[in-house]
Each structure stands twice: as C-alpha cells, then as structure tokens.
Amino acid sequence: MAAQETVEHKYVYDFAEGNKDLKDLLGGKGANLAEMTNLGLPVPPGFTITTEACQAYLASGEQPAGLADQIAAHLAALEQGMGRRLGDPDDPLLVSVRSGAKFSMPGMMETVLNVGLNDRSVVGLAAQANGNQRFAWDSYRRLIQMFGKTVCEVPGEEFEHAIDEAKRAKGSTDDLDLDADDLRALVDTYKKIFSKHTGREFPQDPREQLDLAIGAVFDSWNAERAVIYRRQERIPADLGTAVNVVAMVFGNLGPDSGTGVAFTRDPASGAQGIYGDYLANAQGEDVVAGIRNTVPLQELERINKAAYDELLDYMARLERHYKDLCDIEFTIERGKLWMLQTRVGKRTAAAAFVIAGQLVDEGLIDLDEALHRVNGAQLAQLMFPRFQLDHGFEAVATGIGASPGAAVGKVVFTSARAVELAGQGEDVILVRRETNPDDLNGMIASRGILTSRGGKTSHAAVVARGMGKTCVSGADALDIDVPKRRFTVAGQTVTEGDVVSIDGTTGKVYLGEVPATPSEVVQYFEGELDPEATDDALVRAVHRIMSHADATRRLTVRTNADTAADAARARRFGAQGIGLCRTEHMFLGDRRELVERLILARDANERDESLAALLPLQRADFVEIFRAMDGQPVTVRLIDPPLHEFLPPLEQLAVDVAVAQERGEDVAKEEALLAAVRRMHEENPMLGLRGVRLGLVIPGLFAMQVRAITEAAVECTRQGVRACPEIMVPLVGAVQELETVRTEAEKIIAEVVGGSDVEVLIGTMIEVPRAALTAGQIAEAAEFFSFGTNDLTQMGWGFSRDDVEGAFFWRYLELGIFGISPFESIDADGIGRLVRIAAEEGRAARPGLKLGVCGEHGGDPDSVHFFHSVGLDYVSCSPFRVPVARLEAGRAAVVTAGSDSR
Ligand code: PEP
Ligand code: MG
Numbered sequence: 001m002a003a004q005e006t007v008e009h010k011y012v013y014d015f016a017e018g019n020k021d022l023k024d025l026l027g028g029k030g031a032n033l034a035e036m037t038n039l040g041l042p043v044p045p046g047f048t049i050t051t052e053a054c055q056a057y058l059a060s061g062e063q064p065a066g067l068a069d070q071i072a073a074h075l076a077a078l079e080q081g082m083g084r085r086l087g088d089p090d091d092p093l094l095v096s097v098r099s100g101a102k103f104s105m106p107g108m109m110e111t112v113l114n115v116g117l118n119d120r121s122v123v124g125l126a127a128q129a130n131g132n133q134r135f136a137w138d139s140y141r142r143l144i145q146m147f148g149k150t151v152c153e154v155p156g157e158e159f160e161h162a163i164d165e166a167k168r169a170k171g172s173t174d175d176l177d178l179d180a181d182d183l184r185a186l187v188d189t190y191k192k193i194f195s196k197h198t199g200r201e202f203p204q205d206p207r208e209q210l211d212l213a214i215g216a217v218f219d220s221w222n223a224e225r226a227v228i229y230r231r232q233e234r235i236p237a238d239l240g241t242a243v244n245v246v247a248m249v250f251g252n253l254g255p256d257s258g259t260g261v262a263f264t265r266d267p268a269s270g271a272q273g274i275y276g277d278y279l280a281n282a283q284g285e286d287v288v289a290g291i292r293n294t295v296p297l298q299e300l301e302r303i304n305k306a307a308y309d310e311l312l313d314y315m316a317r318l319e320r321h322y323k324d325l326c327d328i329e330f331t332i333e334r335g336k337l338w339m340l341q342t343r344v345g346k347r348t349a350a351a352a353f354v355i356a357g358q359l360v361d362e363g364l365i366d367l368d369e370a371l372h373r374v375n376g377a378q379l380a381q382l383m384f385p386r387f388q389l390d391h392g393f394e395a396v397a398t399g400i401g402a403s404p405g406a407a408v409g410k411v412v413f414t415s416a417r418a419v420e421l422a423g424q425g426e427d428v429i430l431v432r433r434e435t436n437p438d439d440l441n442g443m444i445a446s447r448g449i450l451t452s453r454g455g456k457t458s459h460a461a462v463v464a465r466g467m468g469k470t471c472v473s474g475a476d477a478l479d480i481d482v483p484k485r486r487f488t489v490a491g492q493t494v495t496e497g498d499v500v501s502i503d504g505t506t507g508k509v510y511l512g513e514v515p516a517t518p519s520e521v522v523q524y525f526e527g528e529l530d531p532e533a534t535d536d537a538l539v540r541a542v543h544r545i546m547s548h549a550d551a552t553r554r555l556t557v558r559t560n561a562d563t564a565a566d567a568a569r570a571r572r573f574g575a576q577g578i579g580l581c582r583t584e585h586m587f588l589g590d591r592r593e594l595v596e597r598l599i600l601a602r603d604a605n606e607r608d609e610s611l612a613a614l615l616p617l618q619r620a621d622f623v624e625i626f627r628a629m630d631g632q633p634v635t636v637r638l639i640d641p642p643l644h645e646f647l648p649p650l651e652q653l654a655v656d657v658a659v660a661q662e663r664g665e666d667v668a669k670e671e672a673l674l675a676a677v678r679r680m681h682e683e684n685p686m687l688g689l690r691g692v693r694l695g696l697v698i699p700g701l702f703a704m705q706v707r708a709i710t711e712a713a714v715e716c717t718r719q720g721v722r723a724c725p726e727i728m729v730p731l732v733g734a735v736q737e738l739e740t741v742r743t744e745a746e747k748i749i750a751e752v753v754g755g756s757d758v759e760v761l762i763g764t765m766i767e768v769p770r771a772a773l774t775a776g777q778i779a780e781a782a783e784f785f786s787f788g789t790n791d792l793t794q795m796g797w798g799f800s801r802d803d804v805e806g807a808f809f810w811r812y813l814e815l816g817i818f819g820i821s822p823f824e825s826i827d828a829d830g831i832g833r834l835v836r837i838a839a840e841e842g843r844a845a846r847p848g849l850k851l852g853v854c855g856e857h858g859g860d861p862d863s864v865h866f867f868h869s870v871g872l873d874y875v876s877c878s879p880f881r882v883p884v885a886r887l888e889a890g891r892a893a894v895v896t897a898g899s900d901s902r
Helices: 003-008 023-039 051-060 067-082 121-128 133-152 156-170 180-198 206-220 224-233 284-289 297-303 305-322 349-361 367-372 376-382 415-423 437-445 459-467 520-525 537-552 564-572 583-587 589-599 604-629 650-662 668-680 692-697 701-718 735-753 769-773 775-779 789-797 804-815 831-845 861-870 879-893
Strands: 012-014 046-049 095-101 111-115 241-247 258-265 272-280 326-333 336-344 400-403 406-412 428-432 448-451 470-473 479-481 486-489 492-495 499-503 508-511 556-560 578-582 633-637 724-729 761-766 784-787 850-853 874-877
Touching: 012 023, 012 067, 023 046, 023 051, 023 095, 023 241, 023 305, 023 336, 046 067, 051 206, 051 241, 067 206, 067 241, 095 206, 111 133, 111 206, 121 133, 133 156, 133 180, 133 206, 156 180, 206 241, 258 297, 258 305, 258 349, 272 297, 297 305, 305 326, 305 336, 349 367, 349 376, 349 537, 367 537, 367 879, 376 537, 376 861, 376 879, 400 459, 406 415, 406 448, 415 428, 415 437, 428 437, 428 499, 437 459, 437 583, 448 459, 448 499, 459 470, 459 879, 470 499, 520 537, 537 879, 556 564, 556 879, 564 604, 564 879, 578 583, 578 604, 578 874, 583 589, 583 604, 589 604, 604 633, 604 701, 604 724, 650 668, 692 701, 692 735, 701 724, 701 735, 724 735, 724 784, 735 761, 735 775, 761 769, 761 775, 761 831, 769 775, 769 789, 769 831, 775 784, 775 831, 784 831, 789 831, 831 850, 831 861, 861 874, 861 879, 874 879
Parallel strands: 406 428, 428 448, 448 470, 556 578, 556 874, 578 633, 633 724, 724 761, 761 784, 784 850, 850 874
Antiparallel strands: 012 046, 046 241, 095 111, 095 241, 258 272, 258 326, 326 336, 400 470, 406 499, 479 486, 486 492, 499 508
C-alpha cells in the first residue's frame, strides 16, 4: 500500500459515526455502542479503533501510519466533550480500553480500565469523587494490577497475593474493609511488583498508558486461549479485534452506585421476562470475578426505582430495535444509569428456537427470519439426551465426540455380552479398541459406544451416528484389555459391569452415573408429543420452524438406512426416500458363511449354490424396506465392502492352522481356506477389490442382487404396495464399468418385471475422482448420480478414511490447513469442486439427471448449504440427521440479508 493511502485511511470512528451494521470494521461491541449512542441511550462517550488497524498492527508489529494522530484527534474531541483531560492532575478524564471483535469471544481478550491514573491524577480523582480517597486509591491499584497483567505480563497471582496479604493483616476477607491508607500502601506494593517484573517504573504518562493498552488489546487477538476459542467456534483467524476507548463511569463510588448485567429474555429457556444480576458499589470485573454475591436484577427496583424503570424502558427499546434477545451491561454512577454494552445475546439451543417462535408471534420477525435465528447444530443438540448441568463429575478421559448425546451404562467388552446384558434389561456401554461390522448387534443393544481408537469417520462413529447412538471414539487414555474384560484409565481399573457415563458431544468419559434427561424434541419427531396440544414451548417452536423449513426448501431429504426399522424411523423424522441402502450389512451374521463360500467357491456350481441361497434372503430384505417406505424412492446400492470383511482374519487363521498342524490334526480344509485368504489379502483394501470391481469379478453376484430387488418390487406391487427401486452401482470410475453392469441388469429387470407396473432406475455413485471428471460420459449410462463424498474425500485428498483422523488431523487443524475435518464438512474448494463439475457435466449430457449425495456430508449443516448451491435434488443422511438436513435445506433456501445465527 502506498504511504499516501495509509495516512489517509480512517482507522478511528467516534461512537456517533458508527452503527450496528459495521461489525466487520468496528467489532460487535463498537458497532453496538455506536447504535445505542445514535438511539439516544446514555452511553459514555468514546471512539473505536477499527479491526483494520488491528490487522495492520498484527502484520507489521507496529501501529499503522496515521493511527497515532487519529487517536490524538479523537481523544482531544472526547476530552473537550467531557470537559476533562486524560490524566489531568486536578480533574482527570479516565478511559477504559476494551477489546471487541466481530464475533463475541467472551473473556478471551483483554480490557484495561482506569487508564489515565498516575501518582498525581489519583489525587484529582479523589477530589472529583467528593474527597473519596478510598475510591481513588482503589481505582489506581486496579489499573496497576490490570495493566501489569495484561500489558506487561506480570503474573496475576503476585497482585492477588499482595491484596490477600493486606486483607489478612486487617483480619478480613472483604476488599471493602481495606481503607484508603491500606490501598495507598497496596499501590506501593503493586508498583514494586510491577518494576520487579518489567525492569521499569509503572508508566506515569497517560498517553503512553493508552498506547500500550491499545497494543496489548491488539496482541490479545493472538493469545492462546483466543486462538483455541476461535478454532472451536470456527471464527476466522484473520479478522482481528477492534479497540474501544470509552470514558470511565464508576459503579464503585458508594451505595448509590453499582453495576449489572441484564437479558431481555431468559437466555437459558427463552422465557419472557427480566433476567439479570446487580452488584452495588462495584465495577464490572467484580461481577465477573464472583468475589461478592450479586442480587437479582429485580432488587434494583427497590434500590433505585428511577434507574430501574429507565433500564427497563431501554431494554424494551433495544429488543424492538434489534428484534432479538439483547444482553446488556450497565453501570449506575451516583444514581445515574449508563449503558456500557449491548449485543444480541448468546442463548442455549432451546432458547434459540423458543425465542424465534415468540418473536414471530410478537410480529417482530417473519418465519423466514426465524429460520435464520436457529441452526441445525442447535437442533442436533436438542435431539439427544443430555447430562444435567453442574453434575460435578470429573472426566477421566477425553476422546472425540463422534456421535452426540449422553449415555450411561454398564461397561461390556464384547458384542455378545452387550446383547446378553441388554436382553436382561440392563443399559450397557460397549467398550472396544475399535468396532467392526461384527459388532453391529452389540452396538444396537448398547446405549453408547466408547472406543480407544479411530476418529469421526471410524466405523464406530459412522454407525453410531446412523443409529442416533452416543459414541466417543479415540479415547486413547483408555488401556483396554478385552480378554480380562477391563480397562485402565487415570490410574483406575474399570471392569465389566462397572458404570460409566459418556458425553458424545464433548468426548468426555466419566466413571459412575452422571444424571441425564431425555429429549422432548425426539419425542415430538417420533409422534409421541402433539405439538398442537403440548404446553412445551420448545416443541411448539420446533414444530413451527420445521414446518416452515419444509415449506421453503428446494432440496429433498432422504435417509441412509439398511433396515426396515431405520427406514420407518427416518420416515417419522421426515425422510422422503432412501438415498442409500448399503447392502453389505445384509451379508453379516448367519449369512456370513454363505458369502464366504461364495467368495471362495472353487467352481461355478458352488458359487451358484451360494447365490441361490442368498437370493430369497435378499428379496425378503428388500420387501421389508419397500414396505417401510411405501411408495417413496429407495436407492439400493449393490454390494461394496472391502473383501477382507467377509473372510477370517489372516493372522488368526495362520496361527490356528499352525497350531492344529503341530497337534497332527487334519487341517486340509483350513489350509485351503488359508491359501485363499492369503491370495485375496490386500494391503489397501479400501482401494482394492470392492464395489463394481467385485461385481465384475464374481459372476452372478450383482445379478442376484438386481433380481432380488426387482422381484421384491414386483411382489410389493402385486400386494398393493408401491415400490420405487433405484439400483446404484458403487465405486464406478469409468463409464464402461457401469455399462457392463447395466447391460446385464437391464436384461434381468425386463425379464422379472414382465408386464407389471414397476419401474427400476439404474444409476451410479460418484465417489472416485475419475468418475467426477468423466461425469459427462458416465451420465450417458446413468439415470441418477449419488455423490459418495466419503470416498470422494478419501480419494480426492489421498488419505485413508480409517486411519488419518487420529494420526494427523489434529496437526492440520492446529496449522489451519483445514478449519474442520473434510470428512465432516465438505471441502468446498477441492472435493466440492469435483461435485460441481460432475453435476454440471452430468446434467449437460443428460438433462434432468437426478442428483443426490449420500456421503456423511448429507447431514452436515454447512455441506447442506453447499449442495443446495450446487443444485442437487436431494441430500441423504442417517435417520437422526434427517431433521437437521430438513432445517438446513430450508435455511439454505431463504436468504435474509444480515442474518447470522452464530
Ligand atoms: C461414500 O463413499 O460417501 C458412501 C456413501 O459410501 P460408503 O461410505 O459406504 O463407502
Ligand atoms: Mg463409498
């Protein structure tokens, strides 16, 4: 940037110059102080230094050119307005220096109060305060303490020790018992602490204090806790903070002064009313520090009725103006009310829905806006049982919150034991190093799943999310010993039958029973609570907002379901079809043997026998699913497992054979099996013989499935149940693969359908990058595409779904290479681009091509917005995510300027 431009750049805004829509530039606090000023509310005068100044400072390590002069000019105006000069020995102006980023980051950044006090102006301050020496010296010691800690990194404990020592000498525990002399002595002690740690005297020049405080607030943008908070809240790292320089008003001038916080509605439940706390004779920091007990805000009516009425009037005005819950900080200085801050207040997920509904009733917002006031993450939170607040338990381990909710139960280590104990009516938590498809029954029987390995797309995580079951994965502090049926953690041993509690939102693991509450929102989705009849405000609000989302959205929402029970539940949750029925799960359990025989068949006869045995079983599976969906489309994916999942583990088999040989047993059969397993062993099974490749290698396998699907559809139709099957071919990378499968499938379909009124579509997954890049060709042979974004992410990035999350994602998140796991939320720039290309080129080749997505991303809020923008027809997600996808699809379809439900 040219020097000329830098000088002219406006870095400082008076409160009267800003407004609430300038949050990018002035931060939330600055923009709202400006708004209140312009509304005529009593805001202490001040000015805001912009986020752009912060960005420039952080980039170069020094204040940008021109900033110092602009601060001087605004300070001069402030001094003139107040009739006082900063740090004037006789009649000082004092200012606070406060951070304020675009998004609220409570307590993460710095504030310095009482800037302008020094050895001389402290005397002037006492005079201003009618000779109140105690107040003046207390203000000065607060400045040294805050300034020392914040600006010069003096360890805060040293100041705290010193004040504790002073109180002890007085035989008291209350700050208020320290008199002016005590505080004057404390200022001396504080100054010594300051110079011991900084090698300099406490700065006496008020402007130097101000500049250093501003720099410290800028720097606090990059404090470790702020960085961690931003990462968690997905706040971009480059926004920077604004700095507000505000004339000080004092809540600690005596009993007719005080400070408080107020909410225009209850931020916990959303209930209407006045909520807040008040603390007489105190500054805001005392409230936060919890040193003294506050009283409910209503008490203020008794203490100072005029100020209370005035505050209520402002609260009502602010709510009408912002059309939302506002939270407010205020101070009363010798009876006069000052508004120090307001913002659209943070709230719980439940309050977000309830308040949005109320505001519609009150005519302040319309339903489109209400959709923007809530989000899918909040809805998801409300759909799980939750641990009660303040339960007082200490976590013994923290893993990855892989599937949310609160689960409590007895520890079991095997699937069989889980089924057995659950059968006796026990709640169990299945604890495994990692799960595999054979654990399915145990997972179904359990309240929750806890693993010591794996990430958010590990088997345990994906399956648990699909079932709506709580799961903590990758809790690597757990040392699990399955044969001994126990694990150790934090020096304690937990054996089978001991109770643990797991929180699938935070990933925390507790020993013992943490108290939990069920979700009334799920009861509503399940049809157990009538939204018209209930007096549950949350359920009524959820119903209303969901109905509007459904009426508004363009995306259809389907579900990923492999069983009739899942399908039925998903329909209750609002699914409009099945977007992915993974057939490999139908080959487990007692059918595993048939599949093993099929894979290892020595000749066509053996193979055909297995297929013939599987056909009626598969047909019955599909009949059940078609019935459950009753006329809605059902996308059945032909089998796509890595082969090894159906064969005995190689190492175990080798050991068994060697042992049997040693004993001289007849092991001819086992040896043949071992040889076959060796032959089929793959180093990278996820990139091996799976999907369409398997279908092309094992003759008759896909044909059997196509026949079973079509026969089931014909059977249902005959019985008066409409079936709309869509056969989906997995892992296609070249149109020729699809054409080969299609030619065979069409023959079978024609033969089975005969004259009956059944239509079967044939389409493909797009989950191999090559398929996305040749989508135009592939569309010639496909009636629909469904994006398999799990594999597309795996293959597009070149990292294994099963391994990488635990291995290095933490580092990538830390470095900001990605803000969130690309397995969780679609990487719009890379993998999303493949989706966009395939959608465009597919539709160009075949207008009207049906497009959907069935990877895990189909239920992720941000990804739903992306798929909406790409123009897909539907998203498909696990049953439990269906309401989330409905809501987000509605939100994506409604564009309301300036809304942000963060
Ligand atoms: C996918 O890859 O996104 C997909 C849906 O298939 P699977 O997860 O079964 O590989
Ligand atoms: Mg896949």
